[in-house]
Amino acid sequence: MGNPNRDNEYLGKLQDYFSQYRSLPSYAVIGEMLGMASKSAVSALVKRLTLAGYIEMTPDRRLAPTKRFFERELADFPVPAGLPAAANDAMSDALTVDEYLIPRPSTTVLVRVKGDSMIEAGIHDGDIAVVEKRHAANLGDKVIAIVDGEYTLKTLAKDKLGFLLQPENAEYAPIRPREGLEIYGVMVGLIRKYR
Amino acid sequence: MGNPNRDNEYLGKLQDYFSQYRSLPSYAVIGEMLGMASKSAVSALVKRLTLAGYIEMTPDRRLAPTKRFFERELADFPVPAGLPAAANDAMSDALTVDEYLIPRPSTTVLVRVKGDSMIEAGIHDGDIAVVEKRHAANLGDKVIAIVDGEYTLKTLAKDKLGFLLQPENAEYAPIRPREGLEIYGVMVGLIRKYR
DNA sequence: GCTCCAGTCGAACAATCGTTCAGATAGACT
DNA sequence: AGTCTATCTGAACGATTGTTCGACTGGAGC
Structure with a gap:
């Protein structure tokens, strides 16, 4: 593929954005945020994240986070400092803090x-x-x-x-x-x- | 005024919507939801709610709820003296444990x-x-x-x-x-x- | 080497966005 | 009664939305 899979990194930035504003930005702003020059790239990303269950569309076609969007990885061992992709493999469990407690x-x-x-x-x-x-x-x-x-x-x-x-x-x-x-x-x- | 102040009722419906979708709808949908026929009425309402501190605009002009948006009437629960204050100030201005931590x-x-x-x-x-x-x-x-x-x-x-x-x-x-x-x-x- | 193909770019598109303004409506006030 | 004033209507506006499509890119794997 043209690039290694950076969707995790992209998701992280969206999570940071939402945690700050309680709202997801428009495709144009997402692109700007993630360093994408075209909205079609964003559109494709959104499709991937939707498929993966992290975000969804409201009935009036707005982006909204799903429950999985708020999940955190719980690692028994912290992962070797390296690529975020590596962090995924070692994920032993996922949970949302609120639901857990x-x-x-x-x-x-x-x-x-x-x-x-x-x-x-x-x-x-x-x-x-x-x-x-x-x-x-x-x-x-x-x-x-x-x-x-x-x-x-x-x-x-x-x-x-x-x-x-x-x-x-x-x-x-x-x-x-x-x-x-x-x-x-x-x-x-x-x-x-x-x- | 033309109507008694129904902003509270409107706010309630917006709260319900957000709690279901984790996103605020567009002006058109808000109007539909609240029984308003014109977007300018919604625009005025948004201005009022913004002024009252319930919602705000993200940098890219999207509606986003503020902390106050999630306030609930505390009249229901006359919790025994001593505790309610503790519960409220425990997380000061965070809405969820997740956000707090x-x-x-x-x-x-x-x-x-x-x-x-x-x-x-x-x-x-x-x-x-x-x-x-x-x-x-x-x-x-x-x-x-x-x-x-x-x-x-x-x-x-x-x-x-x-x-x-x-x-x-x-x-x-x-x-x-x-x-x-x-x-x-x-x-x-x-x-x-x-x- | 070569082909695949997921990811991205760039441009064009209709649809929808939120703003604005003048005018209608109706309760609250004197 | 008449006047205020906050709210809502309706229509017009340019700006921005997300979708679509063809072309380009660069690792992966043969």
Whole structure:
């Protein structure tokens, strides 16, 4: 062929564009962006990407990304620094971050973690906890519980006296609810961002 | 005025459309959708919504939703005091977890963490590291480096002898690269899922 | 060497784009 | 009542859209 397959690189630029503007550009602008001089080249590219399932046409013939457009490759080993094509081969799995973390959006809440009472479980101050709202939990689950009208993230435990909320930090004492234990939700994921 | 203000209703339909197609339609289709017979009415509406900050124009004059476009009435859920604010400010101005963690999709890779050499930094075996591919890093950054052809996640440090890769686990020894240090990428985020 | 052929170029095309403007409509105000 | 004023209509406009087609390019593979 005239060129090695650069569609992956092209797709990447489109993903960057969409993540910035939440909209896909026109063929002319795509061409400019990708260094193509003719719209017919873009047209062919769009056809290829559509076939591959990354983009689609709305009923009124506008470009729109599909779900696959947002998939990321999850590599067990990072790939040798080299061609983007190589990165494809080593892709062990593809997933969208949102779907991975939040399978049930309507009952899921994000809560910013405060304090270091859970630091030995690798949950730091400022992290974001992905919490699924429900009232039932298993022992060992990290739960958001309501104690004296306050919300607190602890590990659910139990001893001969009953349920208790266990911090993951030796400097903190377990909390034993005076009355029934009210659980707001169960922590199902963690998000952290380094700046 | 000729009509009560129906912009809210119009906005709602645009939101529905976007959530279905991930793209905003042309003026003609908007008019059809909203029951407007003339594109100039749509043009005026777009001007109003732009002014109100719900939509904007990309550099190539395409309609694109803004963050405010995705705001929802929060009247429905009187969430117990303390939490709702946390959920909202947790991701500040990002619409999705994906967007929050991955501003530049094409240079970002997800890598599954193996081993517990970084456990004191709250990075556990099985966690997913969000890695931005680049060769430059700052001291203190957690980097994926290439040492003897192997990829390893460590904290970048430096002493009088030069750069070294510092594990975050007292039981591991620092790695001092024999030759130049090659950096594959910088860890910018962390994702963990509890099952 | 030679042929393939996916990818790109360049130009021409009708269709659709969003803008503009003058005029009609109808609720809100005095 | 009459006047305002924001909204919508309808038509005309040049600009831009995406499609199409024939020709060119340069690795891959015989």
